[in-house]
Amino acid sequence: MESFSAEKKLGTSSQLEKLPPYLFVDIDRKKRAAIDKGLDVINLGIGDPDLPTPDFIVEKAAAALRNPAHHRYPSGKGGIKLREAIARWMRERYAVALDPETEILALIGSKEGIGHLPRALCGPGDFVLTPDPGYPPYRSGTILAGAEPFPVRLAESRGFLPDLEAIPPEILLKSRLLFLNYPNNPTGAGAPPGFFEKVVRWAGRRGIWTAHDAAYAEMRMDGLPPASFLQAAGSKDVGLEFHSLSKSFNMTGWRVGWACGNARALKALAQVKDNFDSGVFGAVQEAAIEALGGGLEAVRQNMAVYKKRRENFAQGLETCGWKVFAGAGTFYLWCQTPPRCNSMQCVEKLLDDAQIVAVPGSGFGRFGEGYVRFTVTEKEDRLKTALLRIAQIKW
Numbered sequence: 248m249e250s251f252s253a254e255k256k257l258g259t260s261s262q263l264e265k266l267p268p269y270l271f272v273d274i275d276r277k278k279r280a281a282i283d284k285g286l287d288v289i290n291l292g293i294g295d296p297d298l299p300t301p302d303f304i305v306e307k308a309a310a311a312l313r314n315p316a317h318h319r320y321p322s323g324k325g326g327i328k329l330r331e332a333i334a335r336w337m338r339e340r341y342a343v344a345l346d347p348e349t350e351i352l353a354l355i356g357s358k359e360g361i362g363h364l365p366r367a368l369c370g371p372g373d374f375v376l377t378p379d380p381g382y383p384p385y386r387s388g389t390i391l392a393g394a395e396p397f398p399v400r401l402a403e404s405r406g407f408l409p410d411l412e413a414i415p416p417e418i419l420l421k422s423r424l425l426f427l428n429y430p431n432n433p434t435g436a437g438a439p440p441g442f443f444e445k446v447v448r449w450a451g452r453r454g455i456w457t458a459h460d461a462a463y464a465e466m467r468m469d470g471l472p473p474a475s476f477l478q479a480a481g482s483k484d485v486g487l488e489f490h491s492l493s494k495s496f497n498m499t500g501w502r503v504g505w506a507c508g509n510a511r512a513l514k515a516l517a518q519v520k521d522n523f524d525s526g527v528f529g530a531v532q533e534a535a536i537e538a539l540g541g542g543l544e545a546v547r548q549n550m551a552v553y554k555k556r557r558e559n560f561a562q563g564l565e566t567c568g569w570k571v572f573a574g575a576g577t578f579y580l581w582c583q584t585p586p587r588c589n590s591m592q593c594v595e596k597l598l599d600d601a602q603i604v605a606v607p608g609s610g611f612g613r614f615g616e617g618y619v620r621f622t623v624t625e626k627e628d629r630l631k632t633a634l635l636r637i638a639q640i641k642w
């Protein structure tokens with residue numbers, strides 16, 4: 248028999264050991280080291296809006312802070328007023344009808360719901376189909392649920408849409424959940440008309456839950472209207488959708504979003520959440536109601552700023568010889584790394600030679616290798632400075 252080792256027993260979870268290091272933590276460490284050296288760093292890394300939350304939302308929350316009702320535990324699934332405001336938003340923006348009682352669940356940011364979803368729908372022995380390159384929590388949430396991620400390649404040649412027919416049948420048999428995300432982080436790709444309908448038919452035939460991450464739904468910039476997976480006929484039978492106020496209203500710090508769609512899946516997600524958290528702070532719920540009720544103009548203004556920055560930055564990069572994927576939206580630019588340079592080497596050189604933080608494509612999965620992601624969350628003059636510095640780099 249193995250001898251007892253107290254030191255070994257004081258270890259951490261074996262599930263944690265299976266997680267790849269969280270990408271932004273690593274980038275952040277390198278960025279801080281450069282700042283500590285006194286360098287003028289231009290941060291085009293993490294997708295965190297530099298524009299402030301619109302005043303009318305902040306004012307509402309400031310007043311709501313004084314309401315003692317909000318000093319107590321909030322409703323776990325979000326107050327009915329918030330859920331009704333979400334239902335109205337989904338109806339008016341996307342022509343999607345939702346029952347606020349059963350088909351909407353407030354989240355402490357959409358990341359929270361995305362991370363918890365695999366625990367609600369899957370377990371050991373199950374596969375979760377995760378887009379690659381893709382937002383890392385699809386993968387990490389799956390691993391922490393004891394299930395196994397199966398990377399579904401998003402290839403440039405297919406407009407960064409998944410080739411669902413290429414997934415091996417033995418994987419499909421054990422797959423319980425498919426994550427999708429359009430407009431897409433990191434590539435900026437958009438779902439073409441008819442895509443969600445095809446996915447619904449595919450998932451329905453195979454009994455695979457589909458979770459569409461619509462965190463960037465309002466950031467569609469190619470002329471097509473913002474789209475919801477739930478517009479597709481039959482979508483509520485197989486899936487749900489995540490929305491966020493973070494990017495469209497410049498509210499990343501507030502932590503509020505929602506999941507909507509299939510009532511059974513949402514009930515399961517709520518059950519998981521009930522065991523981990525106690526819902527969105529009441530004053531933040533009031534801010535979200537205010538945003539959704541009267542904030543469309545603010546969203547449009549924000550999007551116009553990001554669109555212009557994105558176009559100008561893409562043009563500048565192309566002038567420097569970079570190959571940039573045009574995409575359909577988001578505030579990201581997905582670019583091929585210069586020749587003879589893998590994505591991590593490219594990001595290190597950007598930081599060392601130009602003091603620019605970007606994200607290596609490999610951090611979004613192995614199929615992200617060969618790419619780098621820039622986020623245009625700095626003011627125009629800073630973006631111009633970044634381009635001047637990039638133009639000087641000898642690759």
Ligand SMILES: Cc1ncc(COP(=O)(O)O)c(C=O)c1O
Nearest residue numbers: 356357358382432462491493504
């Ligand atoms: C694709 C995608 N989904 C979801 C989120 C999470 O957003 P939040 O938790 O702020 O709603 C992000 C954040 O960067 C993201 O890129």
